[in-house]
Amino acid sequence: MKNIINRIIPILTISFFMVSCHGDLDQFPIDPDSFTEQDVFANATEAKGALAKLYASLALTGQDGGDGGNADITDIEQGFSQYTRMLFNLNELTTDHGVVGWGDSGLPDLHGMYWTGSNSFTGAMYLRLAQQVSFCNSFITNAEGLSDAEAQTFIAEARFLRAFAYYNLIDFYGSVPLVTKITTDLPSQASRTELFNFVETELLEVKDLLPDAKGNEYGRVDKVAAWALLSKLYLNADVWTGTDRYSDCVAYSNDVINSSYAINTVDANGNGTAYDELFLADNNSNGAQNEFIFLVNFDGKQSTTYGGSTFLIHAAIGGTMDPTEFGVNGGWGGNRVTKNLVNKFETGDQRGMFYTDGQNLEIESIPQFSEGYACTKFKNIDSNGEQGNDKTGEFTDVDLALIRLPEIFLNYAEASLRGGGGDMNTAVTLINQLRERAYGDASGNISAADLDLQFVLDERSRELYWEGQRRTDLVRYNFFTTANYLWPFKANQKNGTSTDPFRNIFPIPNNTISTNPNLIQNPGY
Template sequence: MNMKNFKIFYLLIALSTIISCTDDLNVVSEDPRTTTPEALFSSFAGYKQALAGVYGNLSLTGTGDAGSSFLQGIDAGTSQFGRTLWYLQNLTADEVVWTYENDEGVAELQRNTWTANNPVILGFFSRTMAEVAFANDFLRQSTPELLASRGITNANEVAEINVFRGEVRVLRALAYYYMMDVFGKAPFITESNPIGFKGPEYNREQLFNFIESELTEVLPTLKDANTNEYGRLDKAVAQMILAKVYLNAEVYIGTAKYTECMTQCQSVMAGGYTLNTNYLNNFKADNHTSNEMIFTLQADGVRTQNYGATTVIINGQVGSFEGNGSEFGVGGWGGALRLRKQLVQKFDGGSFSNDVRNTITDNNGSRPIDIAVLTNAGQGHILHKFSNKTSAGVAGPNSTFVDTDFPLFRLADVYLMYAEAQMRKDGATNGSNVKNANTTSIGYINDLRVRANNGSTSANVGAGDVDLQFIIDERARELHWEGHRRQDLIRFGQFTGGNYNWAWKGNIQNGTSISDNLKVFPIPSNSIVANPNLTQNQGY
C-alpha cells in the first residue's frame, strides 16, 4: 500500500495512541478514538499504524483539524515541523521575507532579533523532541520480548517490524541532526530511559557521535534505496543525513569530514535516483512521482490538512496585487512572501536569461527590488517556484491546503554537496578564490545547468569558473526556499559578521553585521524550565 494513502487512513488514531502513553511529552490527547497501547500493539497492523504516527508527526500538528496541536500551550501554526524548519532556515537568511509581522515570532526571525521566548523557536524545539519521544516509545513497544508476549511470532511479520524499528531509529537520528544544527545541543533520551525521564544535555560533539554511530549501525537493516513505499525512508535517507552531518562537521565539531561526505553522496547517487527532466515538476502537487526525491514531508489537501511548509509557501507566493493564486491552484494570502534583493541578484547576467530555476518576477517593473518597509506587500519581487497543480496542470482539490510534498532531500542537493566537499577536501577554503573543482564535480554542476536550460549546454561552466563562492550561489539558485540557506551561509562563513549583508539583516534595511552567537538559536525558556539539565546558549 502506498504510504501516502496508508498514513492518511491511520495517522490520527496512531498519533493519539502514542501520545496517550508518552508522559515525557507535554501533550494532551485530542481524539476520543484514542485506544490503549495494548490494543494498538496487539497485531502487526497496529505496529504499522503506529509507524505511520511516527512519520506523521513530521507533517501534522494534532489529531483534530488543521488548527489543532497536541503540544500543550503551543499553537499549530508555530509548531508544524516543516513550517518551523523553513522559518528558521530561510526566513532568517537572505532569501525571503514575511509581510505579516504581527504573526507570532516572525518579525524577530526575519530581522535577526530573536530571543529565547520566540514561539516559533519553541515550536520547532518541541515538535522535534516530540519526534524523539514518539520514536522512543515505538522502540520500547517493539522489543522481541514484547512481540512474543503479544503473540506476534510470524517470522515475516517480526522481520518487517524490525525494519520498522530501523526506520524509526533513522527518524530519531534525523530529529537529533536538526537539534544539533539549530540549537547546538539537545536533551538526550532513548528508549532505554523511562517515560518521564529528563534527559541530560548533549553538546554538538556528543550528538554528532550518536547520529554517526546510530545511522552506521542501522544502515544494513534498512530497505535498499527506491524499494520502500513512498513516504517511508530507506538506506539513501540515512546516507543523506550522514552526508549532511559530514559536510557540516567543521561547524559542528571542528573536524573536517569531506572525504566521508563524498562517500555518502556517492552511495546516495548509486541508489537509482535521477534528476527530473523538468526542474519545476519537483515542486508540484504530484512531486511524489519524481525520481529525484529522496525524502519528503507529505501533504494532502483533503485528508491531512495542515499549515505546513508547502501550504505556507504556495499561498504565500501569491502576489498582493497580482492575485495570481489561480496560477498555483490556491487562493493565496495577499502577498505574504516576497524576495530579498540578494536572492534576485543571484540570477543576474545573461547566463540565467533562460534558466528555468529563475521564476522571479517584478510584474513588468511595478515591483521595486528593494524592500523599504517589511510590511509593504507591494515591495520586493515574487516567486513562482512551488505549485498546488500537478505536472499536467490539474489543481489540487483544496484551494488552501495543498497536495505538494516538501522536498526535504533531493538528488540535486547531493550533486552540489559532492562538488563542495571535493573542493574543500582538496584545499578550497572560505573566502579564497581557489578553483579546484575536478572533472566529476564539474560534471555534476553542469548536469544541473543543462536541466535548468532545457537541455542546452549554453550555461555550462568549466573548472576556471567554479570556486566556493560559485558553489554557495549555485546552491541558492538550485535550492532556494527548500530549508537549507541558513545552514549553508553558516558553513560558508557568511551568516554572522558583516562580510555578507542582505536586506534587513540585523534589523537594518541594507543589512548589518550580526553577532556570532546567532549561529545557533537559544534554548526556549520554557524548555529550560521543563528540564533543568538544559543550559542556555551563550549570548542569550
C-alpha cells in the same frame, strides 16, 4: 503512506523535556475495550499505523486537520507549528532568501535577527523536534517486542527519523538532551559532539537494515536516505564538532549518486525545463519522485494543514497575483525574496521563478507585500494544469522534499573543494547536469576553472531556495552573522549588518529551561 497518514494511531509518550507528575499514568486501562499500546503493537500490521504517526508528525500538527484543535504543541497557532513551515521560518526567513510582511509576535524577529529565548517560533521548533524524538523512542521500545522482519524494518525507519530529528536539533540548538528511552527523569544536555556521534552511529547501524534503494513505499525511507543524511552530517562536521569529515561526505555522497535515484529530466508540462515539476501537485508521479530521497507527504484531502505546501503557496501570493493560477482560493500576502536571491540567476536560468508585476526589487519597508519580488516556485496544479485534490483551493497536494539528489551533488562538489578527495571533473559534471536542466540546454554549463566554494554556495542557493537549507549553508561558510556577506535588512538594518556570532544557533526555549533545572541556556541568550 499518503492514505495511511490520515488514519494514524496516536502514541502516548513523554517528551524529553517534560516529566509526568502522576505515577498512575503508567497503569493500563481496566476497561478491556480500551485501545492501548498493547493493541497497537500486537503485530506488524497494527504497528505500521503507529509508524505512520512518526512520518505524519513531520507533516501534521495534531489529531484534527487544519487548525481543528487537538494540537500537538500549545502556546502557538496550530498551523504555525508544522515542521516544514518552521523549517522555512528558521532557515529561510533568517537569510537573504526571504522576508515576511506579517507582524505576528516573534515573526519579524527572525529576519531582524533579534530573537530571544521567549520567541514562539524558535521555541515551537524545539518542541516539535523533541516530540518527534519522544514518539520515536516510544515506537522503538514497543516494537522491539515484535520478532518478524517487517517489524525490524519499521524499527530501523524509526531510528532514522529519530536521527533526523537530532540532526535538526544539533543544527538549530547545539547542545540538547540525548534521550533514547521514555523516562520521567529530568535529562541533562549532551554536547554537540556527543549528539553528532549518536546520529552518526545510528545511521551507520540502520543503513543496512533499511530497504534497498526505492525498495520502500513512496514517502518512507530506504538505505539511500541514511547515506544522504550521513552526507549532510559530515558536510557540517567541522562547524558542529571542530573536526572536518569532508572525505566521509564525499564517500557517502558518492554512494547516493551511484544509486538508482536520478534527477528528473521529464518536462511533463512542456514549458522548457524539468525543474518546476519538482514543485507541482503531482510531484509524487510526474518524474520528480525519482530524485526525492526523503520527503514529507501532503494531500489536500487526506492530510490537511496550514503548514507544508499550503503555507508556502498561499503565503507567497499577494498584490496583483491571481491565486487560481496557483490552484488555491486566495493569497495571504506575506513571503517575498530579497534582491540577493534574484540577482544570483543569470538570463536563461529557469529555476528563478519570481513574480514582478507591481513588485519592487528593492525592499524599502518589509511589511508592504509589494516590497520584494514574489516567489512562484510552488504551485498546487499538476503537470496538466489541473488543480490539486481539494477543489475548494484551501489545502494543497505538493509534497516537500527534505533531501533530494541535487543537494547531494552539491555536497560532493563542496566537500571535494574543501579537501575531501573527490574528483573535480565529476563535480563539474554533476553541477552541469543541474544547470542543463535549469537552462534547457548546455548554454549555462561551467568548466573546472569556474568551480570554487563561492560558486557552489551560489549554486546551492539557485537550486535549493525556499527548501529549508539556506541558514545552515551560510553558517558553514561563516556568512550568517558576519559582515562577510550582507543582504537587505540583515540584523534589522536596511542595507544589512553583522550581528553577534552566538546567533549561529538558536536559544533553548526559556520555558523549557525553567521546567528542567539541569539545562543550561546557550551563550548570549
